[in-house]
Amino acid sequence: MSSSLEKNMLILRSSDGEEFIVPEVVAVMSKAIKNMVEDECASNTIPVPNVDANILAMVIEFCKKHDESEAEAASDLKTFDSEFVNRGQEALYDLITAANFRDVKELLDALCQNVAEMIKGKSVHHIRIQFLGYQLFEILTSNFIWNIWCDRDFD
Amino acid sequence: MVAQWLTWIPHLWVQLVCSDTLHKEGFIGLLPDEIIIDILSRLPTDSVLECRRVCKKWLALTSIPYFASKRGAKQDDICVFYHPLAMESRVLHVLQKANCFQYNILTIGKNKLWRRLDSFSYRPKCFETPTIVKRDLYWMVKHTYENEYNIPPCNNSIMRFNMGTEQFCSMPHPGKECHSRPMHEKMRLLKMGVKLCFGYLDARLIDIWQLEDVKNWLWVKTYKVNLDWDVNCYPFVFSVIDPYYFNFEVKLLKIQNRELLMDWYSRGLFAYHLDLGTIRKIDKARMKRPGWLQCN
Numbered sequence: 001m002s003s004s005l006e007k008n009m010l011i012l013r014s015s016d017g018e019e020f021i022v023p024e025v026v027a028v029m030s031k032a033i034k035n036m037v038e039d040e041c042a043s044n045t046i047p048v049p050n051v052d053a054n055i056l057a058m059v060i061e062f063c064k065k066h067d068e069s070e071a072e073a074a075s076d077l078k079t080f081d082s083e084f085v086n087r088g089q090e091a092l093y094d095l096i097t098a099a100n101f102r103d104v105k106e107l108l109d110a111l112c113q114n115v116a117e118m119i120k121g122k123s124v125h126h127i128r129i130q131f132l133g134y135q136l137f138e139i140l141t142s143n144f145i146w147n148i149w150c151d152r153d154f155d
Numbered sequence: 156m157v158a159q160w161l162t163w164i165p166h167l168w169v170q171l172v173c174s175d176t177l178h179k180e181g182f183i184g185l186l187p188d189e190i191i192i193d194i195l196s197r198l199p200t201d202s203v204l205e206c207r208r209v210c211k212k213w214l215a216l217t218s219i220p221y222f223a224s225k226r227g228a229k230q231d232d233i234c235v236f237y238h239p240l241a242m243e244s245r246v247l248h249v250l251q252k253a254n255c256f257q258y259n260i261l262t263i264g265k266n267k268l269w270r271r272l273d274s275f276s277y278r279p280k281c282f283e284t285p286t287i288v289k290r291d292l293y294w295m296v297k298h299t300y301e302n303e304y305n306i307p308p309c310n311n312s313i314m315r316f317n318m319g320t321e322q323f324c325s326m327p328h329p330g331k332e333c334h335s336r337p338m339h340e341k342m343r344l345l346k347m348g349v350k351l352c353f354g355y356l357d358a359r360l361i362d363i364w365q366l367e368d369v370k371n372w373l374w375v376k377t378y379k380v381n382l383d384w385d386v387n388c389y390p391f392v393f394s395v396i397d398p399y400y401f402n403f404e405v406k407l408l409k410i411q412n413r414e415l416l417m418d419w420y421s422r423g424l425f426a427y428h429l430d431l432g433t434i435r436k437i438d439k440a441r442m443k444r445p446g447w448l449q450c451n
Contacts (some may be wrong), residue, residue, distance in 0.1 A: 093182035096190060097186075101405060108193075112190065115194045116197035120199065123207055124206075126203055127206065131182065132184045132209065132210065
């Protein structure tokens with residue numbers, strides 16, 4: 001298979017063994033992969049551990065779009081970004097870990113901005129329940145403890 | 156009959172307690188600290204204040220200087236404190252004017268309101284982390300040096316903001332007048348119980364002063380900490396021991412339960428008991444220090 005590949009194509013193998021053929025320009029948007037390619041320690045197939053096929057496909061989709069649309073209007077890219085990152089919490093978590101681990105700066109930026117938008121304007125209790133997995137009874141007790149802790153600092 | 160009525164109690168108990176262990180921790184809690192800081196640094200000020208109340212970890216993450224520098228242009232121009240009488244948090248904001256500093260205060264509560272305070276000729280160093288004693292906020296003054304050899308004024312090296320009167324004032328630091336820039340860099344304000352303390356690191360000695368009388372600005376030197384510790388017991392991790400560099404790598408962090416907590420960069424984190432004179436090495440701290448903790 002690799003013999004039929006063009007020179008500037010790379011194969012990325014996800015943690016569950018699926019392979020993706022990606023142009024090199026797209027793959028090197030990940031700093032980690034870029035370093036591997038530059039140091040020439042990568043053969044044609046680059047293993048991407050910790051990232052499963054599903055998430056890897058999403059990351060590649062994102063990178064492709066960003067690579068293609070360099071000339072396009074920035075606002076188009078922005079709308080694409082905001083739609084792309086609009087996902088459930090589990091996918092968001094996987095994407096952030098993948099982007100962080102593989103060092104894809106643009107994706108990490110878009111994701112963090114999205115999570116920040118989600119947090120913006122929410123109350124403490126809302127944040128605790130939605131993002132930190134707190135239960136109702138924990139909130140009641142922690143609120144109690146917080147109040148005591150605040151008062152203690154004075155007098 | 157009665158027993159049947161009570162069956163909901165264990166059921167509720169299971170719902171409350173067991174569901175907690177089964178429940179997956181929310182996704183932000185699982186992210187690495189750097190990412191959480193990145194996310195929180197993108198929020199507007201009032202959301203950051205809300206997030207500081209979410210949990211102790213977030214409070215800690217939004218209190219370190221790295222967070223302020225991540226927020227970019229907004230770097231250390233705000234300081235958040237809790238007003239005990241009004242029972243609410245307030246934000247202090249500083250803006251540089253021609254040759255003085257304009258301070259504004261924001262009350263957060265039912266009605267958000269920015270108020271202008273009097274301008275003051277100094278601005279604090281490490282504005283976002285004041286030492287709060289009773290109803291006063293204390294900082295070391297940040298001196299602006301136009302020229303390298305400018306002498307810092309010792310008479311105005313500590314500044315205070317009173318929550319009640321909302322007035323600023325500046326005071327001299329305890330000890331002799333030094334008029335030396337590196338010496339001012341080695342001074343730290345600390346808090347012990349309900350008293351303001353002042354730590355000054357000179358060669359291998361730390362002097363701890365205590366503010367006995369706030370009105371008359373009367374300081375008493377209470378402790379002397381000798382840093383000449385046994386090299387065998389507490390070895391240097393890095394072998395570079397430069398006598399000039401020595402002072403800069405010991406950082407006084409805080410006083411807790413009469414123990415002075417200090418970060419000695421090449422040796423680790425230590426707690427020195429001020430009354431007993433014993434040293435305790437805090438082992439966990441030396442294991443791994445993330446990159447962002449190292450910036451001051």
